[in-house]
Amino acid sequence: MLTDFFYHLRAHKLPVSVQEYLTLLDTLRSGVMPPTLEDFYHLARMTLVKDETLFDRYDRAFAIFYEKIAAAFPADKEIPLDWLIKQFQKHLNPEEKAALEKHGWDKLMQMFRERLQEQNERHAGGSKWIGTGGSSPFGHGGYHPEGIRLGGPSAGNRTAVKVWEKREFRDYDDQQELGTRNFKMALRRLRHFAREGAELELDLDHTIHSTARNAGWLDLQMVPERHNTVKVVMLLDVGGSMDDHVARVEELFSAARSEFRHLEVYYFHNCPYEFLWRDNRRRHTERFETWDVLRKYNDDWRLVIVGDATMSPYEIVHPGGSVEHNNKEPGATWLQRLLENWPRAAWLNPEPEGYWQYRQSIDIIRQIMHGHMYGVTVDGLVRAMQYLSK
Numbered sequence: 001m002l003t004d005f006f007y008h009l010r011a012h013k014l015p016v017s018v019q020e021y022l023t024l025l026d027t028l029r030s031g032v033m034p035p036t037l038e039d040f041y042h043l044a045r046m047t048l049v050k051d052e053t054l055f056d057r058y059d060r061a062f063a064i065f066y067e068k069i070a071a072a073f074p075a076d077k078e079i080p081l082d083w084l085i086k087q088f089q090k091h092l093n094p095e096e097k098a099a100l101e102k103h104g105w106d107k108l109m110q111m112f113r114e115r116l117q118e119q120n121e122r123h124a125g126g127s128k129w130i131g132t133g134g135s136s137p138f139g140h141g142g143y144h145p146e147g148i149r150l151g152g153p154s155a156g157n158r159t160a161v162k163v164w165e166k167r168e169f170r171d172y173d174d175q176q177e178l179g180t181r182n183f184k185m186a187l188r189r190l191r192h193f194a195r196e197g198a199e200l201e202l203d204l205d206h207t208i209h210s211t212a213r214n215a216g217w218l219d220l221q222m223v224p225e226r227h228n229t230v231k232v233v234m235l236l237d238v239g240g241s242m243d244d245h246v247a248r249v250e251e252l253f254s255a256a257r258s259e260f261r262h263l264e265v266y267y268f269h270n271c272p273y274e275f276l277w278r279d280n281r282r283r284h285t286e287r288f289e290t291w292d293v294l295r296k297y298n299d300d301w302r303l304v305i306v307g308d309a310t311m312s313p314y315e316i317v318h319p320g321g322s323v324e325h326n327n328k329e330p331g332a333t334w335l336q337r338l339l340e341n342w343p344r345a346a347w348l349n350p351e352p353e354g355y356w357q358y359r360q361s362i363d364i365i366r367q368i369m370h371g372h373m374y375g376v377t378v379d380g381l382v383r384a385m386q387y388l389s390k
Contacts (some may be wrong), residue, residue: 002021002024002025002028004065005044005065006021008061008064008065009048009058009061012057012060012061012064013057014048014049014054014057014058014061015051015054016048016049020047020048020050021048023047024043024044024047024048027043027047028043037066041062044062045058045062052279184255184258184259187255187256187259187260187381187385202220202221202222203221203222206221207219207220207221229262230260230261230262230302231260231262231263231297231300231301231302232256232260232262232263232264232301232302232303232304233264233266233293233297233301233302233303233304233342234253234256234263234264234265234266234304234305234306235265235266235267235268235272235276235303235304235305235306235307235338236249236253236265236266236267236268236306236307237267237268237269237270237305237306237307237308238267238268238269238280239269239280240269240270240311240323241308241310241311242307242308242350244308245308245350245351245376248350248376249306249350249376252306252348252376252381253265256304262301264297264301265278266278266288266293267280267283268307269323269324270307270311270315270322270323270331271311271315271316271322271331271334271335272290272305272331272334272335272338273290273322273325273327273329273331273334274289274290274291274327274328274329274334275287275288275289275290276288276290276293290334290337294337294338294341297341297342299341299342299343299344301342302342302344302345302346302388303338303339303341303342303344303345303346304345304346304348304384304388305338305345305346305347305348306347306348306350306376307347307348307349308349308350308351308362309347309349309351309359309361309362309365309366309373310351310359310361310362311323311361312361313360313361313364315330315331315361316330316331316332316335316361316364316365316368317330317331317332317364318330332364332368335365335368335369336368339368339369339370344387344388344390345369345372345388346369346372346373346374346384346387346388347365347366347369347372347373347374348373348374348375348376348380348381348384349362349373349374349375349376350375350376351375352375353375353380356373372384372387
């Protein structure tokens with residue numbers, strides 16, 4: 001089975017060597033880990049994957065391999081707990097969903113505080129209390145057009161304006177190669193070259209002319225090496241509705257890594273606020289103050305924001321509107337500061353342009369960006385690069 005696991009990882013383009021595989025076998029024989037799936041996952045990742053940017057690819061390959069192994073075992077006769085919880089979920093038709101009232105930000109927060117004070121037991125399937133399923137604005141697993149999710153996973157409606165839980169996101173894979181060639185060609189329109197630094201490169205044309213003028217005596221002429229001078233700060237939206245666009249954003253990210261020598265990447269969720277981060281696994285412990293990022297890079301840099309701009313409008317225009325934390329200033333204020341610091345800025349949206357007119361938050365972001373929002377397509381990237389290169 002472990003031999004199959006080794007070849008499975010290689011088939012998913014993970015550069016696993018035979019020596020690393022033998023190290024894994026030796027470690028397993030030594031008995032340093034309990035015989036659990038989670039411990040094997042971490043041990044195998046530690047011994048077989050040396051590049052952190054490949055962790056996401058390893059996760060996906062491990063999940064596929066596990067599914068194949070699990071399918072070979074007899075089915076468990078126990079009814080999963082989440083199945084029982086789902087029985088409490090109300091299945092509302094479109095008319096019933098439309099009839100549910102949106103309370104507005106202030107009233108919603110007030111109602112939530114009242115429920116926390118009054119409620120003293122678990123509820124499921126209701127329309128008032130914090131619980132599972134149902135049409136209450138508070139809880140998880142149900143539906144409400146404008147609610148607060150806490151205590152469990154989403155039912156898939158993506159209508160929560162606040163999420164009261166710690167959520168884990170994954171970094172984008174910058175080693176993605178398939179489908180990136182056209183993106184590279186589009187991004188190449190932004191590159192500018194200049195000769196900088198010490199004389200490291202032979203100037204063949206001037207050497208020939210100078211040698212000819214010297215009656216054939218060789219006269220070498222050197223010039224500084226040409227460097228790509230474009231500098232890009234890229235902010236990547238991650239998690240939530242962006243999970244639908246991971247493949248396309250990874251292609252874009254890989255192309256940007258190869259085309260821009262000076263590229264600084266930070267992550268945010270839905271809308272930039274007072275802090276950003278570089279590593280999604282440590283986003284709660286290793287944060288960068290947005291003010292510090294603004295001071296670090298001057299207006300020689302271009303700003304590229306990548307996100308679907310799909311969120312509650314409260315997250316953009318209302319203090320405390322962030323889906324994850326209590327932000328003192330609205331997202332629109334931070335976006336304005338970004339544009340003031342980097343006047344040459346563009347927003348790349350992986351959501352199909354035909355859907356933009358149906359998203360209120362997209363319209364707000366487009367206005368803040370002065371119309372400089374482009375689709376993550378070859379044509380969209382060409383137009384964005386043409387604007388940024390002016």
